Amino acid sequence: MFIFVGYYGCPMKNALSTLILFLLLTTVIKAQNHEVSGRVIDQNNQPLIFANVLLKDTDSVLLQGSATDEGGVFRIENIKSGTYLLSASYLDNTSEIRAIEVTSNVSLDDLIIELTEMELDEVEVTYKKPTIEQKADRIIFNVENTSLSQGNIWDILKQTPGVIIINDKINIKGSSNIGVMINGRLVNIPQSDIVNLLSGSSADNVESVEVILNPPAKYSAEGGLLLDVKMKKNLIAGYNGSIYNRYTQAVFPKHMLGTDHFFKGKKTDFTLTYSFRQNKNLNRFTDITNFFDANSVNEVWTTEQKNIIRDKQHNLSGFLDYEINERNSLSFSSINSFTTPGNRYITSQTIIEDTAGDLDSSFYTENDSDYEVFNTAYYLDWNHQFQKKGEKITFATNYTFYDYERGQNLNTDFFDINGAVTGENDFITQSGQKTSLYSAQVDYTDPIKQSSILETGLRYSGINSQSTITQEGFDRTQPGINPTEAGVFDYDEQIMAGYVSLNNSWKDWQLNMGLRAEYTETLGNLDTTNESVENRYLQMFPSLSVQHKFNDKHSLAMRYYRRISRPRYSDLNPFQYFQSNNSVVEGNPFLRPATRNYVSLEYSLNRTYSLEVYYFHKKNDFFEQVVQDNETNLLRFLSVNLESNITYGAEFRWNKSLTNFWDTYLLLSHYYKQNSFTDIDSGAILDNSIWTSHVRFNNYFTLLKDRSLYADILFRYSAPTVFGNSKRESTSQLTLSFSKSFWQRRAAVSLSIDDVFNNGNYFSTRNYLNQDNSSFSRRETRLFLIGFRYKFGNNKIRDNQKRKSTDEGDRI
Template sequence: MPLFVTMLKVSTLFFLLLCIPVMGQEYKVSGHVKQTDGAEVAFANILLFKVSDTSFFKGSASDEKGFFSFKNIIRNQYLIRASYIGSNSDYKLVEVNSDLDIGLLYIDDKGLELNEVVVVSQKPTLEQKVDRLVFNIENTALSDSDLWDVLKSTPTVFVMNDEIKVKGESGVQIMINDKKVNLPPEDILNLLSGTSAKGVQSIEVITTPPAKYDAEGGTLINIKMKKNLIAGYNGAVYNKYSQAVFPRQMFGTSHFFKSRQLEASFNYSYSQYKILTNFTDITNFIEDGQIRDTWTSDLEVIYRSKKHNTSAFLDYSFDDNNTISFSSIATLTPSYLTRDLSDTQILDANDGSTSGFYTLNNGKFESINAAFYLDYKHNLNDQGSNLAVNVHYTHYDYDKNQELETDFYDGNRAIVGENNFNTFNQQHTHLYSAQIDFISPVGESANFESGIKYALIDSESYIAQEGFDRDQEGIESTEEGTFFYDEAIFAGYASFDAKWNNWSLKSGLRAEYTDTEGDFSLSTDKIRNHYLELFPTLFLQFNPNVKHRFGASYKRSIIRPSYNKINPFQVFQSNNSVVEGNVNLQPSFKNSVILSYTYDRDYTFELFYRYHRNIMRLLTFQDNESNLLRFITDNVDRELAYGVDFIYRNEIYNFWDTYFLSSYYYGAERFTDILSQESLDQGQWTLLVQLNNNFTLLEDRSLTASLNYSYVSPIIIGNSRQEYYNEWGISLKKNIWGKKGTITMGLTDILKQFKLTNTRKYGNQDNTSIYKPDGRVFSLGFRYNFGNMKIRDNYKSKDTDERDRL
């Protein structure tokens, strides 16, 4: 309890220092929505806009009899309009200086004489908020692809070697409706690539997350799910076939139900993939400053996977003030089989003789990851104050079995020896969390928010190896061991946001106390770490008029060692290649500053600076004595980056809009060589380019297309220099059968140019790694919508950001 008291005191002090309540007179605006034939329109959207700059101010919805009201409206002039299923009333100018009944808003009844809800394909739109970029994809060609493809098409997001980055920055966290997805990176890929994007409303790229969110990580990508607009039941089935060297298949179905108080959805997909990937490692092992021999390893990886992805969302409103929500998302991998075949040729630099070895690595992986969320929200008063409670549990288990067979050959490729062994690895992880959030308006245009959170991670790992030749030089493999890791986090935060005249402010302070403990069976020393850290955030935006927008932000964050990276076990990829955990990993801290200017909403310039201390990287080192390539996650002393971003978006013609991003920055990293303990610096100016083009074709706008291009010049990552790469991609979408059916086609890496080449040349390190995925993939998909597509009742959910389903 003393810890919670300390956090609350810090939060209160921060609020008192930064937040001066802005008090003023507030009024109520009410009215009534009808069709032109006199019938009431229930649950219509009512939108309020400022006259000064036509910006959106507030939204509401009419009740069952068509009545609506806005509370806490400050003195000003506004435009008000009602809309329902594509039909709108005329704008009405109102001046608020007292409580006001504006009378009737009429919606054309002809617009409601629809037998079906007709959704017209639209272009993706971008919205720049004070702390995030919102990429709206609903009803676009992207909505019929999977979430992985959507992320690769999202502005500022780059996918490099199956790792998600934002403008070149790693450590990206994935959320769904403001709830963090607690999955390792490889499972994030499995989940997103196996989940349809049809239920997605928008992708939020939050470059500097506010204090409400965990201080863990850097940029957040929040996947916002849309709500069902139609009363009753409806659903869809979809199928996607992809062809690269080998075929891939995904089948899925989604179901929605909505009544007056209950809204529920269920999604399921099954995917079956067979994928080819090639790697090449070239290592010049050095002795006395000279190359002793060169090892060239060509690795072909084929994996076959079967995956099930499910998600369920349920919202129940007891009344206007009380809502309970249940969410669940689960990924089941019953079969993930890998076949790694490598040929390593050894060239003696002295006499030119050759030898080598073949390695066959057969692996089997099974996993289950299930997360459950329970939310309760209570509105405390009519002014907008509310209290929200969330509890969460994640269960994650996996089994990894590996059979590695190595045959050594001489210069005539005659087999002269062998080394065979098996590895068995298991992990069981449980994550728990509970959070309470309080929100209250402060005056006429400000809000105060505060909350506390407790999170616990309990992880147990086990490894065993059988048949390994332990007399081999340089090998210190783990015969059998267990590793227990526990982490507890206590957090509290306070934040304040306000709008006045042409200014917007969002500020906050978060305090997190972390206590970790690790116990490795092969070590007598227990791992203990505990620390209390503060994480301030500040966002400021100034809009002098509709043509100009200025912004500034600051954020401090933390990245903690994950239970996978801190796991000390070794996993061999071949006879001379090993991936190692690191029990000595320390948390890293990042400070980020961004200054931005936007002209006419289409041209944005950003200056940024970030300093990341103790950043964690997967480093590649060559052990010249043991002829080993070691892949080790370690703390890099620091990462420093500064540069400028330019973003352009515009509608070139009424059928063509475009988005262009260029980021030019200097990135440098300082790391310590694990063998020589020498501190080294590497720096590089890097250019990132992203170009997205979206087209809407045909008279009925039923055909849409997207053409995307990405380019990354040489970049420094850890102790590696990665060479440039570029990639083109295209997608098409055609609505058929009165828009009940949808056909999609796509082609990635059109020119088959994508590959990643990483080099390490310094001191006694001289090696190159080349990653060549089977990136050119043709896909063909079909989706069919069924169920209640008619307007049988005017049930329509309010569009509120606060109501979360996951």
């Protein structure tokens, strides 16, 4: 099948027509479906009530589930002809895995489960330790029913192998351009709002986190790597839910209250979650800037800034799956986040001294701003299964709307060396950003052979973003102060894409390869000028993953991909936003998209040890750099493109169960990082490079005879590194987490301490040519958290043991 991506002026009509014609000509023959029934008993021939019976394909992929009735009898309907694996579980006990051939209705002999001595009055959720699976193109971190499920999703990401959280930004292998998905659906909101969304979302719903190291061609080429948060679903009909409460104490307290609800009927699966957070956060910064005059330092400006943020946030999400018939199903999802009201109050005291340390003058700034954030996203998917096993077509649509409104009052008083007021500068800013994003995608999957799967599809997405600003009250005589009084910046983007991929799985080999093409048109208009910024480009994005198992102990994997990162709409915004009287944030409408090539080779031993060497080169990477303007005595936070961003190194991972109560994970990474950037004043291209390291050590303990007490210990160390034109000193963090379940595991209390020794803050310097400044960021990284969760409803409907395939090479 051929995929054609039209160039400018030919918007893919031929390709779309060809695909639609192909689909219309496909003959759909209704297959006969069958029923499998039987009985589950214990070793004393007694029927087991509410035992879970799971039906999987030969690759151990879960297809359907059922529960036994009062007589221990189960029935699983609507099964196509084929070969399957069937097993039953009850508490911590399982039956044998039975291979069955289905060509008509099947009545099985009894499934026998040997019960242990410990029995509870009723079926309950069994907790376990997190596990890690290594696939050809991803790492799967299984956290369902672990102690980590007592927190929020952001806490899980902090514990996820390979993921580093730096200043609330997600980093994987040195890259911060990470796409976050929920159940395969990309969350299209700014990074700061992703933090708020995931921090306010319960982790109890999470089955696993997939760190996708080589994203398949079906996903957008946008961003670097992907994190996919997989939410668990009920397998059997019924209802249950939970309520939870979490209190966090740092310098200021924070509080979260939420509830989850799950329902599964014969054709309907519904999940609804809601949480409310009330926060008060403190960030403190110390900026020291040595300003130059005639190539020598003439003034030293020291700013002490305190930033207090108060907000109330509501998170509401819903997931609905409806089975129309055995071949067609609909899925509707909605993810919503509302922050209203919010307030950011910034105070900063700036002392100006000469090179001898004598006071020259000072000024004090108050920045009081109120803001509201509204984000809503809707996803609708239709899935059609053809008669041929595994052949399907999916139509997916998405609409996302983001609205950010902010009002700011900034007041500055200037003082002489005696503390007398010499002047003031007060002004008001009103700004906003509204972004609408819509997309439609069609995917076709066809198992062309027993060991090969062909995937192909088309996608269109359109984005409109409008930023507005009005500012008044500025002192126009102050050097460097020349903001836009009123302006509107419109940005439109259209992306048309097509892809084809082939996934192969043989006895000892896995080979996944794909090619994606994306044609992009962008147009930016600022109403205060007659100029517009317009771009058109066509890019190809190949990907390749190969894994070979030499035997049960040794395997080798190679990965390669090329991807693109497009600037965030707020980064393209050309307006100036003043944080204080001498610090300003500026976007750049001329930012270019960044492309990234990545290649790695990984060796694994006993599924316990792995060594990976990797290299990536990112061209036109964009970054917010701090630049001192020596003529106007301003600190400018500028969005710029780097000349290059190169990283190469090695990573060692160790994942092992040391005892029946102690699991551990160790990551050691050592790599070279080089950022080349253009000096704003001279235009010279400079290199900022370093050899650096990262260490991560996780330990998971399951304690007490009934295995109801859990303790997790995380240690992280990052050596000095570079970011754009900055150098950052080393940091380390120790986090302790505990969880105790009781009341037959319906309730749980959790306790944790983040950054025990308070060593997780960042000190950065910029020292080159006429730049000499430093920043010390002191966030509330040391946190004390306590939480409580209670589950109600029919908790018997949950999987009491999630079986995993023991063969990592079976599927991806």
